[in-house]
Amino acid sequence: MAPNATATTLLLANDPLAHxxxxxxxxxxxxxxxxxxxxxxxxxxxxxxxxxxCALTASFLVSPLVSIIDKCIVQDISGAPKLLEEMxxxxxxxxxxxxxxxxxxxxxxxxxxxxxxxxxxxxSEVFMEAAAESRRARNSSGSISxxxxxxxxxxxxxxxxxAQQEAEERKERQSIKVLAASAAxxxxxxxxxxxxxxxxxxxxxxxTATSVGPPLRTLGLFAARDAATMxxxxxxxxxxxxxxxxxxxxxxxxxxxxxxxxxxxxMQIVTAPLHIHAMDYYQRRQCMTTMTMSSNHSTAxxxxxxRREFGTVAFARGLRILPAFGIGSFSNTKLREWFISNHxxxxxxxxxxxxxxQPEPMNPQHHHVQQxxxxxxxxxxxQQLARRITGDETSY
Numbered sequence: 001m002a003p004n005a006t007a008t009t010l011l012l013a014n015d016p017l018a019h020x021x022x023x024x025x026x027x028x029x030x031x032x033x034x035x036x037x038x039x040x041x042x043x044x045x046x047x048x049x050x051x052x053x054c055a056l057t058a059s060f061l062v063s064p065l066v067s068i069i070d071k072c073i074v075q076d077i078s079g080a081p082k083l084l085e086e087m088x089x090x091x092x093x094x095x096x097x098x099x100x101x102x103x104x105x106x107x108x109x110x111x112x113x114x115x116x117x118x119x120x121x122x123x124s125e126v127f128m129e130a131a132a133e134s135r136r137a138r139n140s141s142g143s144i145s146x147x148x149x150x151x152x153x154x155x156x157x158x159x160x161x162x163a164q165q166e167a168e169e170r171k172e173r174q175s176i177k178v179l180a181a182s183a184a185x186x187x188x189x190x191x192x193x194x195x196x197x198x199x200x201x202x203x204x205x206x207x208t209a210t211s212v213g214p215p216l217r218t219l220g221l222f223a224a225r226d227a228a229t230m231x232x233x234x235x236x237x238x239x240x241x242x243x244x245x246x247x248x249x250x251x252x253x254x255x256x257x258x259x260x261x262x263x264x265x266x267m268q269i270v271t272a273p274l275h276i277h278a279m280d281y282y283q284r285r286q287c288m289t290t291m292t293m294s295s296n297h298s299t300a301x302x303x304x305x306x307r308r309e310f311g312t313v314a315f316a317r318g319l320r321i322l323p324a325f326g327i328g329s330f331s332n333t334k335l336r337e338w339f340i341s342n343h344x345x346x347x348x349x350x351x352x353x354x355x356x357x358q359p360e361p362m363n364p365q366h367h368h369v370q371q372x373x374x375x376x377x378x379x380x381x382x383q384q385l386a387r388r389i390t391g392d393e394t395s396y
Contacts, residue, residue: 062328
């Protein structure tokens with residue numbers, strides 16, 4: 001027997017970490033704990049209640065102001081008294097009789113919209129993180145093939161490529177989260193505004209609901225309105241902030257904050273006609289069905305209604321952006337940082353990578369192998385061992 005083969009045989013006989021089956025090109029790490037099949041469920045169920053609680057709190061903070069503004073916009077288009085007077089009365093109700101305000105249709109439906117939006121955004125992120133955690137646990141358990149060890153060693157020696165790959169994965173997860181939250185927000189707002197248009201139509205008396213369902217034109221205009229706002233928020237604002245920071249030297253946080261508020265507010269100038277016509281068209285359909293017509297729609301054409309209400313609606317919808325994207329998004333983000341991210345950071349300091357987990361107590365003569373586990377050199381060690389057994393001395 002060749003000297004190298006003898007040394008390898010003795011090493012295999014005395015090393016509790018190296019067990020190689022000549023019929024399979026894999027190395028089993030018996031000391032590494034097996035991945036639980038319930039890693040995904042455990043991670044998701046641990047985080048989900050916290051994420052829902054953050055969404056619940058943020059929705060409760062943002063809904064009062066937004067519900068007042070949106071209700072008054074609908075009433076203004078349908079011919080109610082002046083917008084500011086309606087907002088004053090609604091604010092007075094919120095302060096003096098909060099128990100009545102919190103039971104109102106406007107607050108309950110607005111709360112449902114934002115709770116659904118934030119819950120979808122938070123839970124979609126948790127779902128993707130749980131899937132990633134499950135993959136990491138699965139990859140760290142059982143046997144590790146020679147190819148897996150080669151891939152691990154390549155990644156460990158090419159940190160720049162690994163960092164770039166992680167950045168791309170984070171960007172992909174963020175895109176999926178934005179798409180999920182946008183879809184939920186657009187659908188929920190279209191449903192809520194159709195209810196507002198039916199319920200707060202002053203042509204039939206505020207608070208009097210009819211059985212006429214929202215026409216497709218109204219729902220489509222609502223969806224287009226909110227899609228344009230989402231596009232300004234998540235696409236135009238980051239690009240504009242980057243340009244201000246790189247080409248004009250504006251501080252990054254200031255550039256991001258200013259563009260995140262300015263561009264969605266400015267977009268309301270474009271979307272205000274869509275909102276006005278959607279409400280006006282729906283209310284005209286109701287009036288035709290019930291054979292009644294308010295003074296706001298008796299002689300005015302749709303274009304005249306848009307011209308008359310444009311300034312008020314554009315101002316009010318721009319105003320609602322501040323609590324919706326300021327209070328709501330900011331509070332949801334900060335609550336998640338305080339109660340979830342910081343807690344996870346503390347836990348992660350005491351939690352090693354799966355392949356770094358300490359093995360079961362070993363014989364003192366194998367103390368050097370235990371050190372290899374601690375400094376992540378076990379991957380290189382096992383790779384070299386596999387190449388000696390198979391006679392493959394090719395370097396990578």
